[in-house]
Amino acid sequence: MSKIEEIASAVERGKAKLVPGLVEEALAEGNDPVEILNKGMIDAMSAVGEKFQKNEIFVPEMLVAARAMKKGVEALKPHLGSAEDISIGKAVVGTVAGDLHDIGKNLVCLMLESAGFEVQDLGVDVPKERFAEAAADPAVKIVGVSALLTTTMPAMRDTVALLNEMPNRADFKVMVGGAPITAEFAAEIGADAYTTDAASCASVAKSFVVG
Amino acid sequence: MERIPFRKEELEIKAPPFVKGRLGVPILNTPITPRENFLAFLGGEEPLWMPFFTDTLSITPAVVPDNISRGFVFDASDFDPNRSAGGPDMFGVEWEWVPSVGGSMVRPGSPKVPDITEWESYITFPDIDSWNWAGSAEINRKLIDQKEFLLGTTILNGLFERLISFCDMDEALIAMIDEDEQEAVHRLFSRLADLYPRLIRKFKDYFGIEIVTFHDDWGSQRAPLLSLDTVEEMIVPYLKRIVDSTHEMGIYFELHSCGKNEMLVPAMIDAGVDLWNGQPMNDKEMLAKKYGDRIIIGADPPAMAPDTPKEEIERNCREFIETFNPYRSYGGRVRGLPGARELLYEYSRAAKCGRA
Numbered sequence: 001m002s003k004i005e006e007i008a009s010a011v012e013r014g015k016a017k018l019v020p021g022l023v024e025e026a027l028a029e030g031n032d033p034v035e036i037l038n039k040g041m042i043d044a045m046s047a048v049g050e051k052f053q054k055n056e057i058f059v060p061e062m063l064v065a066a067r068a069m070k071k072g073v074e075a076l077k078p079h080l081g082s083a084e085d086i087s088i089g090k091a092v093v094g095t096v097a098g099d100l101h102d103i104g105k106n107l108v109c110l111m112l113e114s115a116g117f118e119v120q121d122l123g124v125d126v127p128k129e130r131f132a133e134a135a136a137d138p139a140v141k142i143v144g145v146s147a148l149l150t151t152t153m154p155a156m157r158d159t160v161a162l163l164n165e166m167p168n169r170a171d172f173k174v175m176v177g178g179a180p181i182t183a184e185f186a187a188e189i190g191a192d193a194y195t196t197d198a199a200s201c202a203s204v205a206k207s208f209v210v211g
Numbered sequence: 212m213e214r215i216p217f218r219k220e221e222l223e224i225k226a227p228p229f230v231k232g233r234l235g236v237p238i239l240n241t242p243i244t245p246r247e248n249f250l251a252f253l254g255g256e257e258p259l260w261m262p263f264f265t266d267t268l269s270i271t272p273a274v275v276p277d278n279i280s281r282g283f284v285f286d287a288s289d290f291d292p293n294r295s296a297g298g299p300d301m302f303g304v305e306w307e308w309v310p311s312v313g314g315s316m317v318r319p320g321s322p323k324v325p326d327i328t329e330w331e332s333y334i335t336f337p338d339i340d341s342w343n344w345a346g347s348a349e350i351n352r353k354l355i356d357q358k359e360f361l362l363g364t365t366i367l368n369g370l371f372e373r374l375i376s377f378c379d380m381d382e383a384l385i386a387m388i389d390e391d392e393q394e395a396v397h398r399l400f401s402r403l404a405d406l407y408p409r410l411i412r413k414f415k416d417y418f419g420i421e422i423v424t425f426h427d428d429w430g431s432q433r434a435p436l437l438s439l440d441t442v443e444e445m446i447v448p449y450l451k452r453i454v455d456s457t458h459e460m461g462i463y464f465e466l467h468s469c470g471k472n473e474m475l476v477p478a479m480i481d482a483g484v485d486l487w488n489g490q491p492m493n494d495k496e497m498l499a500k501k502y503g504d505r506i507i508i509g510a511d512p513p514a515m516a517p518d519t520p521k522e523e524i525e526r527n528c529r530e531f532i533e534t535f536n537p538y539r540s541y542g543g544r545v546r547g548l549p550g551a552r553e554l555l556y557e558y559s560r561a562a563k564c565g566r567a
Contacts, residue, residue, distance in 0.1 A: 014388075055474070058438045059431075060384040067385070100309065100316045103380040103431075124319060151311040179432040197433065 003029055007040030011072060012048055014064025020075035033079040041069045045114035049199025059107065062198075066110035087118040089141035089209045092134040094122030096155035101148035104178055107198035108144050115202040117142065117209075128159040135163055140172045142205045145191070147178040156181070157189045164190045173208045177201060212256055215242045216567040217560035222553050229268070229357055230287055236265045238359055239556065249361040250421070252541070253463050253485065253507075260559040261535065263542040264488075265552055268360035270418060274347035275410075276337075277367045280306040281315040287351045300368065301337040304376045317376050324377040327386045328395040334377065336402065339410055348417040355418050362421050364414045365467070366407060369427025370400050370446055371437075387437060387445050396445060404449040408456035415460050422463040425453070430470015432492065442478040450482040458483065473498060480505045488543050499538035510535050511543035512555060524551060532558040 001009070003026040010018045026036050048065045051057045091112045095105045102124045109119045118139075122130055135143045143163060147156040156176060163174050173192040176185075186194030192208070195201040221240050228235025241248070243259060245266030252258040271278045272286040282296030297308035297315055304323050306315040324333045348355060355362065368376055374396065375383040386392040407425075414420045427450075429435055429442065437445075454464045465486040466479055473493050480502065488509020489495070495510040502508065512531045515524055528551055535542075536559065545551045 055434050058434065058441070059436050060388040060441065061438075063381060063385050064389060098309070098311060100307065100318055102319045103384075106381055149312055 004031060004036055004040045007036060007072060008044035011041055011044035011065055011068045014061060014068050016064065016068040016071045019068045019072040023072050023075040027079055033076055037076055041072050042114065042116055045069055049111060049202060052199050053197060062107065063110065066114055069114055088116040088206065090120065090137065090139040091117040091142035091144060091205060092120045092122060092140055093144035094126035094131060095124040095146045096152050096159055097125055097127050098155050099147055099149055099152040100124050104148060105146040108146065108177065108201050111198040111202035112205055115206045117205065128162045131159050132162050132166060135166060135172055136168065138168065138171065141209050143172050143174050145174065145176045147181060150180045153180055160189045160191050175201060175205060212251055214564045215259060216565045217557065218567045222557065229354060244359050246359060246361045257563065259564055260556055261532065261540065261542050263555065264544050266360060267363055267422065268354060268357065269363045269365055269424065270351055270354055271365050272347045272351060274342050274344060276301045281367050282308050283367055287354055302334055319379045322378045322382065327378050327382060327392050330377060330395060330399055336406060339413060344413050344417040362419060363423060364418065364420050365424040365426055366410060367426045369425050370403055370449055371429060372427050373403060374399065384436060387441050393445065400449040404452040407453045411457055411462065412460060415462060420462060422465055423457055424465045424467050426467045428469040429475055430468065430472040433471060435470060435472050435475050439474055439478055442475050443481065447478050447482045454483040476502050476506065486541065496534055499535065499540050503538045507539055507541060509543050510540050512545055512551065515548050517548065524548060525554060528554040529558050532562055536562040
């Protein structure tokens, strides 16, 4: 097994303590830092996302894998040339006003990060104006809006409506998700995409940005 | 038990509800009481009709701080959640009442236990002996003394939910599988497995409950949050201790666990849980067929809008009873439909005992 494969395996198994050492070893062997990032970590997290979608692993396994990747990226950062090497764009994510649920939103943040996005987590109970303020940043490519309650779906509608009025709307995609949300509702309120889980959210977001 | 055929007179109202609101349903002219029917069912006999949620009377009194913090006080008092819900639970964790949802949450971001491996430094277990149990029982005397419905209570915040309330969802989930944190979780669950039976004992001594509903959500809309292996390793040993103690008191144990948790039913069985009524996204018929000899699977009649035509309501209720009558199942809440309770009772009575 190559060192990069070892990193990928450790990330998939969530071995946060092992990954930084393996990254150092891979670098010492002369591996390209960008390849370590792409093949050892981002691809590993894609595999984790696929297993999650198939119910082969569950939320804790995904969380520890993301944590392991984070440790690996920290070890790798000084060796990467520029921010562009590690980021494919900026994403802002939050749970709408009146809704305190955070686990789905947190998973989306982790999977977007793992897919190569720079993520700004707006938190929970986020007013629509705060989403708009964050989306005004020209670097933003994805705005993720989460709602876990039928009673906060109107807040999602209002948030997306405000985002849709922004002058830079063509620069970012609006993605929505959460237990009561459907593709029909997403289309009705003018969002660009709805996904059922965090892994597919990351995959669709990536396709928006890198094609 | 004598198989008394159904007679239309059984649908006549024998007495008005004991209390207003959620706890109250009119008392029908049933040949035996709903309590007797439910107890026979739980004891392994074929009941005269499929027992329903409305055949129980679950008191969740204000004497338990969790019931106030979560806005879940259902007793003979005039508790108004919009005025009084929220605040500290029995461990001092602050809950926030969300009126639009009708429930409470801990606002994430500043957990009471920032490091689960050191939870003993942040958590003081409640002194439940100091609570005014006798006073609470006195307020609820009429409900306690009734013999019409199966008397129970709900224990909010089970093992996993309690962990989440202490350290937020992400950290709780990680702690369930991270080998550096699992030992601390074992210590916590072990202490909780000592506490909950003592709490249930108070309900036995002061309220005379016959069933306890233990609230511990393990799933999300699409799948369990935890794997079966994790639940077996981290939760089942402690849940089993609580269930065994409950059974020793002569009390039945119902698990309330939201989410698509079909995959976790074997863990419920291993823990000795008597009944589980999961959310409708679970395939109840499959579960009843597969596991019905080891755990009683609850099933919910289809949700119907208040303007549903009468014929459709009748058809839905009939189909529900036809589907679940062959299994050892019980029925959940009848949502928003006056009259459906009576229809389900009638069809179930007829299916089990015929018509006079």
